[in-house]
Amino acid sequence: MFSGRLQEQYTDSTQQSETAQLGMWVFIATEVMFFGVLIFSYMIYRVAYPEQFRLAGHDSFILLGSINQALLITSSLTMVLAVRAAKADQQRALVLLLGVTAALGLAFLGVKGFEYAKDAAAHSVPVVDYIFKPGEHRPTEIFWCFYFVATGLHAIHLSVGIALVLILLVRASQGAFSPGYDAPLEVIGLYWSFVDCVWFFLFACIYPLGRAGP
Amino acid sequence: MSAVDIGMAGAVPRSYLGEEYTLASWLFTRDHKRIAILFFVSITVFFFIGGFAAALIRLQLLNPAGTLFQPEVYNRLFTMHGIVMVWFFLIPSIPATLGNFLLPLQIGARDLAFPRLNLFSWSLFTFSGLWAIYFIFIGGNDTGWTFYEPYSSNFANGHVIVAAVAVFINGFSTIATALNFVVSTHRLRAPGMTWFRLPLFVWAIYATSIVMLLATPVLAMTLALVAIERFWGVGIFNPVLGGDPILFQHMFWFYSHPAVYIMILPAMGVVSELVTCFARCPIFGYKGMCYALISIAIIGFFVWGHHMFTAGISLTSAVFFSLMSFIVAVPSAIKVFNWTATLHNSRISFDAPMLYALGFVGLFTIGGLTGLILATLSADIHLQDTYFVIAHFHFIMVGGTVSAYFGGLHYWWPKITGKRYPEMWARYAAILTFVGFNFTFLPQFILGYLGMPRRYYTYAPDLQTWNVLSSAGASILAVAYALPLIYLGWSLFHGKRAGPNPWGATGLEWRTSSPPPKQNFPRTPVVTELPYRYDPRDGSYTTQDGVHFAEPTLGEASV
């Protein structure tokens, strides 16, 4: 999918690039199902235990979650600008923007790690160290299970994205991309922006709960 | 038929088999045909592992006291049997081998859209297969292939996490292959190959791939949640936390019912090819067959609750799911009737692939009709989780899909290897499969109605007769399945050379040499015809690129 030359089953590089993008869209459809079913299970319990989820959500750190969302949104911008730079044959800008994208992704992971540490300090890790706050009962643990599974899987996806962007960075600095050949950038750009979208929904699941009083 | 006939001027290019001989040229190939062979080898290994477990199951059930194996061992046997057969054999069987080999050929492409992804898919499959073998060696697990909560996370004794990981990785291999098929079908069709000129096998693989793409991620997530719950000790299905075990069933069957159509749709595609070719008559209702495939794929997503009729879902939803289960059977009925109608006004020769195909139609119909009985709400209260269910799905999956798989394998064997298999032996094997199959699984319907629950290592003594019959049948079946392994292997070295189109079939895959060259076609074919332009009056046919031929002499293959 990422080799530079035209493969034998294609007639021209436009067909090849379009096809690669289509492939990524199909993959994104499967990712929607993957995260969608997790959010589905969350919704079932949220409807069943509204009060408990409110209490549990109250203990999440909305400031960190928001900072992270801002980081991701910005990284999506730099990623799409990187693709644009390649199309305009601006090699220095391309390398720079890819670098910024990866850095923003790493910053997200850093903040996330810090947030996990704070969750642990607040005794919100089921089984390992979990203390019920006043009014809380067992279903709050379901909320925290969901929290760790969902954000963990998202972090794994993001790490894969960072690795891919770093590969692109190396290849871009070797001058691999040109206005005539940017399919890998387009494809990985799609992936990157999609991982960003997943976060929008996780944010809506986790952080706004239980902030406004009953 | 000379090389000129099939539009290949000059020297015949070297076949994909003869390109290179090193191991690396196989393991790192990006040729869809070689990858198909790689898959073929892998899943054959798993078929025999799963079949070995089946043999042990039937051995245990010879005796009502169930003294051969400890209960723990028996539970691990059927779990391993189910997991291996479903995920490591049947789901990849037709798509990843025949599909991989034939899809590009039938649409007139040089390869799939993403050859590296294709190889990656096989590597993932192998990796998951190694996990599965590791899993078997460390003793397996005892949850059944359904991993029901909360048993699998908090109570099971075996290696649930290892099993879940194996299936999880396997799922991504499935997704990669399906993605490749979908994109290739959209983008790489030869000029003139419109949607309604696609062979039904391509339609079937396409429909299957759509189901794989939309369903498999759900399984991946569900099993990930099970593994995490088991590892961590708490999780979202745990009733102690207020979790709902039935939610797990919803999520599992949202995948697993569509998955049973993943297992049957490709078989339907294969059988459609075989029936028309050997009946030398165009398929009856080609478009109806296409729509039926797609509607099975779609409606198949709305019926999952029929596995949960007795599990405590609401009565309203049980009624709804029962209704949908009946509706999804309508397109299957269309297919059965169309296959039968194709035989009308035809010119049938009973070569081994056709025998397998006829066996498929019969056994699938029995399996499908008993599926309807299970979908009838009142009947399912009695029959749920009994041997009736076991018989139902073996009829469809073994009598149906496995037969179709063997039929397709024989049919395309000359294309894949360039060699003819010994026809007489193959017919014996096909007939033996049919006989052995019915011996094995017909008694199980009776056992089920008499109330023998599944997953029992011991049973009431008055049921022994039926169980003995079933075990006896299974030993016939084992022979019938071992036979092709022997003579197909033999034909690799001693088989007669096959021409490019030994059966006189119309598809593009027959318009290149056997075995095909690495690039598939010397030059991209241009499609001008509908598929299946056979003439029953004299057996002549017109290939999809518009060349008319007389009926081939099938030699020993004619009746």
Next chain:
Amino acid sequence: MAHVWLPFWPKNAALSASLIDLIDIGEFCLVLLILSFVFGMMLVFCLKYRRGSGAARHLPNPKSWHWEIGWTAATLVAFLVLFVIGAKAYLFLYKPPAHYQLELYVVGKQWMWKIQHPGGQREIDAVHIPVNRVIKVILASQDVIHSFYVPAFRLKHDVVPGQFETFWFEADRTGSYPLECSEFCGVEHAHMIGTVTVMSDSGYARWLADQGATESLAQQGFGLFRRYGCSGCHDPASTVHAPLLDGLFGSVVHLADGRSMVADERYIRDCILLPATQRVAGYPPVMPSFQGQLSEEDLVRILAYIKSLSARHSP
């Protein structure tokens, strides 16, 4: 009584079995009919149109949809008929009964069935019931999912941990019949079996008396109600502002978050184990959770006690 005249037909001992058998026999006949039709056609065509035969063949007709529409419509109609019949019977058989003459409390546990009778009699892997009585069964599981299956009644219902399931049956012949667990539940799943003994009224009365039960289930429940401190709050004399449980069972309860529920077995179970999830409107949220303190069997006893309160007070 299909087993009398059909070979290999299993014994039938209940209303439900007769009904299900009737539908199944009809369906089997239909299936056989269709099979012989399909197989017959295939056979005829295969013989008539085999390659060597001299049958007249014509150019395949141009496409007409008549046949396809015809058989699609026919199957659809047949399917809808089957669906309706099956669904009606299911709703009849699976709806919790409005009226019943006896209750049976069943707790499934790896790998045994524990049965409690309202009179306080207990048995393991054996069920004794009177003939011709509508019996309501309340199912609970202590660990994993089991399934309560009596082939002679053609009935089963899964037993799901974390909730009460209810269903009913009415046996109509005396005798003893196997009881099985049909949902895989672990090593000895195959040994989670027992017998259901259907007895005449007098035999049943004698059996009950012979069990030597001194306290009824509700009385045992009352003991627990005091022991676990429930009465400390729910007693009319208590100073805590907690609802009186008299007449609760079967009534409609309004919850603090605006929903209203029928107080059935599941509701009461959740009140005791997960009180935080359903606060009754107008009361302080002080009721503690008894999750992990009460076994399934004790829960069943308390439930029987709370139900008995309704029986006493409702009109």
Next chain:
Amino acid sequence: MSARMPPEPVGPYVIGWAVLLLLLGLSVLAAYEPIGPIFQPIVHFGIAATQTAIVFILFMKLRGRPSLKWVFAAAGFFWLMFLFGLSTVDYATRSGFPLR
């Protein structure tokens, strides 16, 4: 894709980025407003969906002529509706739900 196109304007991307941040701010603000248990999920998931739509259309270039890409971009979401919808048939009518 072909070489030597005039570079795309940066403006729309930057505006999109700003709107996304704005929506994030809105979401945080809404979290602190007592809007009730019904509106809460509607508002927050609505914001997430809007954000996703912006990213899909702008950053992931789903603009222009209708194409196959649209179908697959929508497929996952469309299909999730069946999972949510049909399971809800069960949960909404099961005795005891929402409490299970």
